[in-house]
Amino acid sequence: MKPVLSMREVWVEFRLATGSPRVKKSVHALRGVNFDVFEREVYGIVGASGSGKSTLLKVIMGFIKPSMGTIEIDGINLLKVDRETRKSIIKKIGYVSQNPLTAVDPRFKVKDIIAEPLKAAGVPKSDIVKILPTLIEAVGLTPEVMELLPYELSLGMLQRVVIARAIAAKPRVLLLDEPTSALDSVTQSHITVLLRELRELFGYTSVLVSHDLRVVSRLADKLAIMLAGLILEEGLVADVLNRPLHPYTQALIDSLKLKEMKEVLVADPRVCPYYTNCTQRLEEKCRVLPPLVELSNTRKVRCWLYA
Numbered sequence: 126m127k128p129v130l131s132m133r134e135v136w137v138e139f140r141l142a143t144g145s146p147r148v149k150k151s152v153h154a155l156r157g158v159n160f161d162v163f164e165r166e167v168y169g170i171v172g173a174s175g176s177g178k179s180t181l182l183k184v185i186m187g188f189i190k191p192s193m194g195t196i197e198i199d200g201i202n203l204l205k206v207d208r209e210t211r212k213s214i215i216k217k218i219g220y221v222s223q224n225p226l227t228a229v230d231p232r233f234k235v236k237d238i239i240a241e242p243l244k245a246a247g248v249p250k251s252d253i254v255k256i257l258p259t260l261i262e263a264v265g266l267t268p269e270v271m272e273l274l275p276y277e278l279s280l281g282m283l284q285r286v287v288i289a290r291a292i293a294a295k296p297r298v299l300l301l302d303e304p305t306s307a308l309d310s311v312t313q314s315h316i317t318v319l320l321r322e323l324r325e326l327f328g329y330t331s332v333l334v335s336h337d338l339r340v341v342s343r344l345a346d347k348l349a350i351m352l353a354g355l356i357l358e359e360g361l362v363a364d365v366l367n368r369p370l371h372p373y374t375q376a377l378i379d380s381l382k383l384k385e386m387k388e389v390l391v392a393d394p395r396v397c398p399y400y401t402n403c404t405q406r407l408e409e410k411c412r413v414l415p416p417l418v419e420l421s422n423t424r425k426v427r428c429w430l431y432a
C-alpha cells in the first residue's frame with residue numbers, strides 16, 4: 126500500500142535576527158522528519174509548544190520552504206513540481222490553522238467562507254448552493270448561520286465554520302493544527318466529538334497535531350511524539366499509550382500534561398533533546414543524538430535504550 130502523504134528527511138531552519146550581519150543564529154524547527162500517512166488514516170502528532178508542529182503542517186501547505194527533504198502527495202514531490210502543479214495539489218488539502226479568529230476574512234459571510242474552496246475547485250454556483258446546507262448541518266450548525274459575519278459567532282461556532290471550509294471540497298488530505306486549543310473545555314470536547322463524527326462520515330486521511338495527548342489519542346490511529354523538531358516515537362495509538370517506550374513519552378503519559386519546552390530542551394542539537402530531564406539517561410552515550418530506530422512495521426523510537 127502506498128502512502129497518501131509522505132515526508133522524508135524534512136529540515137526547516139529559521140534564521141534569527143541578531144542585529145549584526147556578522148552574528149548568525151538559527152533555529153532548526155524540523156530536524157529530518159520522516160513519516161507516512163495512509164488512506165483514511167489519522168496520523169496524530171503530540172508535542173510541547175515550540176516542538177515544530179505548526180511548522181510541519183505549514184511546510185506541507187507551502188507556507189514555509191524546507192531547507193531539505195521531500196514531501197509527497199500520492200507519490201508527487203511537492204518540492205520538485207512547477208508552481209501550477211503544486212498549487213493544484215495544495216488546493217486538494219484541507220487546512221485548519223491554530224487560531225480560528227485569524228483563519229477567516231472578517232468581512233466575509235459564513236456562506237462565502239465555506240464556499241471558498243468549492244469556488245476554487247470550479248464547482249458551479251448552482252451546485253454550491255445545494256452543497257452548503259449539507260456542510261453546515263454536518264458541522265452541527267443551523268442554516269441561519271450562513272448569513273452571519275465571523276464577529277457574530279462564538280469561537281466554537283467559528284471553528285465549526287473553519288472545519289466546514291476545510292472539508293468542503295472533499296480534500297485528499299486534511300491538516301488539523303490544534304483544532305481545539307483556542308476553545309474552552311466544553312467546546313473542546315464538542316469539537317472533538319464533531320471531528321470523530323466527520324471522520325466516520327467522510328473517512329478522511331489526516332494529520333492532526335496538538336499539545337494535548339488526550340485529544341490526539343481520541344482521534345488518531347497512529348501517534349507520533351515530537352520534541353525539538355524530532356519525532357521521538359511513533360506507533361499505533363493503543364500501543365504507545367499502553368507501552369510507551371521513550372522516556373519522554375512515559376513522562377507525558379504519567380502526567381498527561383506537557384511540560385514547557387524551556388524545562389526540557391537541550392540547546393545542543395547533538396545531544397538527545399530529553400537528556401536534562403531523563404531519569405534513564407546513560408550519561409556519555411546520550412550526549413549523542415540517537416537515530417529513529419524501526420522496531421517493527423508499526424513502531425519506531427529514538428532513544429539509546431532501544432538502539
Ligand SMILES: Nc1ncnc2c1ncn2[C@@H]1O[C@H](COP(=O)(O)OP(=O)(O)O)[C@@H](O)[C@H]1O
Pocket residue numbers: 139140152153154172173174175176177178179180181
Ligand atoms: N517564522 C518563524 N521565525 C523564526 N522562528 C520560528 C518561526 N516559526 C516558528 N519558529 C520557531 O520554530 C520552532 C517551532 O515552532 P512551531 O512550529 O510554531 O511550534 P509548535 O507549533 O509545535 O508550537 C519554535 O522554536 C519557534 O519559535
Ligand code: SF4
Pocket residue numbers: 371372373397398399400403404405406407411415427428429430
Ligand atoms: S536517549 Fe538517553 S537521554 Fe534520551 S531519552 Fe533515551 S535514555 Fe533518555
Ligand SMILES: [Mg+2]
Pocket residue numbers: 178179180223302303
Ligand atoms: Mg503550533
